Amino acid sequence: MKILFQARGAALQALFLIVLSIAIMVVDHRFQHLEIVRSNLALAISPLRYLVSLPATAGNWLGDWFTSHTELLEENETLKAEGRILNARLQKLEILAEENARLRNLLGSSRKIADDVIVAELLSVDQSPYRRLIEINKGSSDGVKIGHAVIDDSGVMGQVIHVNAQSATTILISDPEHAIPVQFIRSGTRSVAFGRGSTRQLELRYLPATADIMIDDELVTSGLGGRFPPNYPVARVTSISEDRIRGFVSVIAEPKAQLDSSREVLVIKPRQ
Amino acid sequence: MSQLKYLVIYASLVVALILMILPLPDWAQIYRPNWVALVLIYWSMALPRRVGLWFAFFSGIVLDTSLGTLLGQHAMGLVIIIFFNLNFHQRIRVLGLAQQAVYVFALLLINQGVVAWVEGIMGRPIPLLAFFSAPLVGMLIWPWVFVILRDIRRKALLR
Numbered sequence: 001m002k003i004l005f006q007a008r009g010a011a012l013q014a015l016f017l018i019v020l021s022i023a024i025m026v027v028d029h030r031f032q033h034l035e036i037v038r039s040n041l042a043l044a045i046s047p048l049r050y051l052v053s054l055p056a057t058a059g060n061w062l063g064d065w066f067t068s069h070t071e072l073l074e075e076n077e078t079l080k081a082e083g084r085i086l087n088a089r090l091q092k093l094e095i096l097a098e099e100n101a102r103l104r105n106l107l108g109s110s111r112k113i114a115d116d117v118i119v120a121e122l123l124s125v126d127q128s129p130y131r132r133l134i135e136i137n138k139g140s141s142d143g144v145k146i147g148h149a150v151i152d153d154s155g156v157m158g159q160v161i162h163v164n165a166q167s168a169t170t171i172l173i174s175d176p177e178h179a180i181p182v183q184f185i186r187s188g189t190r191s192v193a194f195g196r197g198s199t200r201q202l203e204l205r206y207l208p209a210t211a212d213i214m215i216d217d218e219l220v221t222s223g224l225g226g227r228f229p230p231n232y233p234v235a236r237v238t239s240i241s242e243d244r245i246r247g248f249v250s251v252i253a254e255p256k257a258q259l260d261s262s263r264e265v266l267v268i269k270p271r272q
Numbered sequence: 273m274s275q276l277k278y279l280v281i282y283a284s285l286v287v288a289l290i291l292m293i294l295p296l297p298d299w300a301q302i303y304r305p306n307w308v309a310l311v312l313i314y315w316s317m318a319l320p321r322r323v324g325l326w327f328a329f330f331s332g333i334v335l336d337t338s339l340g341t342l343l344g345q346h347a348m349g350l351v352i353i354i355f356f357n358l359n360f361h362q363r364i365r366v367l368g369l370a371q372q373a374v375y376v377f378a379l380l381l382i383n384q385g386v387v388a389w390v391e392g393i394m395g396r397p398i399p400l401l402a403f404f405s406a407p408l409v410g411m412l413i414w415p416w417v418f419v420i421l422r423d424i425r426r427k428a429l430l431r
Binding site: 010011013014017018020021022023024025028029034037038041042045048049051052053056124125129130131133162169176177197199260 | 286289290293295298301302304324325328329333334338340341342343344345347348351352355358359390391394395396398402
């Protein structure tokens with residue numbers, strides 16, 4: 001080792017480092033041993049991440065600071081009005097929830113309505129242009145674990161793939177490496193939705209040509225595979241293309257979640 | 273005290289790293305030049321004894337961590353181009369900025385090639401436009417990187 005460090009021949013050193021890189025890549029890809037190195041390094045550069053997200057945070061803060069008194073009063077009025085309307089709706093919802101629980105009891109289903117969730121905020125969105133990863137501000141100290149599903153207020157966003165103490169990396173359902181088991185609400189057909197690297201498109205490959213699918217069909221998680229809890233909205237079908245020769249249908253669906261604009265997300269803890 | 277001034281090199285790399293993880297709109301992602309590569313090329317050209325292959329390797333590992341790519345992916349690309357640079361730096365240093373920029377384009381393309389190759393093996397081929405756009409922007413930006421870092425180096429009395 002010492003000889004290598006002092007080696008005059010830069011070529012030998014370069015060769016050694018290239019082989020070392022390849023070895024690290026293979027280990028990183030196949031095994032979990034380097035997860036600890038990665039999370040420690042990530043912790044070391046986390047101040048940079050905060051620094052990068054600072055302009056947006058500071059902008060929001062300044063915006064709040066300079067909101068004028070009248071604007072605040074106006075906003076207060078509208079919020080109060082909104083609050084009244086929402087309260088009225090909430091009462092209706094409570095009644096519905098009660099009714100729902102009663103009916104579920106009647107059916108003998110033991111499924112609870114609410115999942116355990118952790119509210120998290122986005123730290124940074126874009127990393128490599130070839131992947132779709134986001135960084136959230138809750139980590140292992142808040143109970144986030146690898147494999148937990150992440151949603152926003154309108155649908156499934158993705159799942160956690162790396163966890164540090166104070167933050168976690170989430171792979172979005174639009175990442176080309178990600179696939180999520182789904183089910184059509186209307187027909188009950190099960191399938192798997194693959195990411196394509198575009199925020200607005202998921203792909204369902206190799207559906208039988210006889211499958212009952214229409215534009216605007218809603219897709220929810222099927223709960224198969226155990227990663228995602230069932231019945232969360234995932235996407236809406238936007239186009240269907242038939243491959244007549246091979247008898248397959250390929251479907252493009254638009255994710256329900258605001259993959260590129262949500263700031264608040266929920267991490268769902270699976271029930272044990 | 274004399275060692276302290278070399279902190280400038282690390283500071284410039286930290287700035288480059290910040291530029292790499294700074295949020296950009298979706299369409300602009302593929303035009304983001306590899307700032308870390310540009311800064312490393314400069315320093316290894318100016319101070320080849322201080323900024324060498326190990327420096328490139330560890331910068332690459334840190335870059336991989338912050339980008340969420342496979343550990344070693346950027347490290348390998350950077351080691352390869354810094355190796356070339358260490359061999360050619362004496363001939364390149366005397367060239368004009370425009371000619372240097374073309375040489376830097378070639379280096380960035382090699383680096384991009386390595387990164388794209390690994391992505392390809394993992395089943396994520398990089399689109400053609402994205403492959404060439406980032407090195408191209410890097411080439412156009414090189415003269416400014418060079419002039420700014422040279423001034424910093426002279427101010428800090430590094431040689």
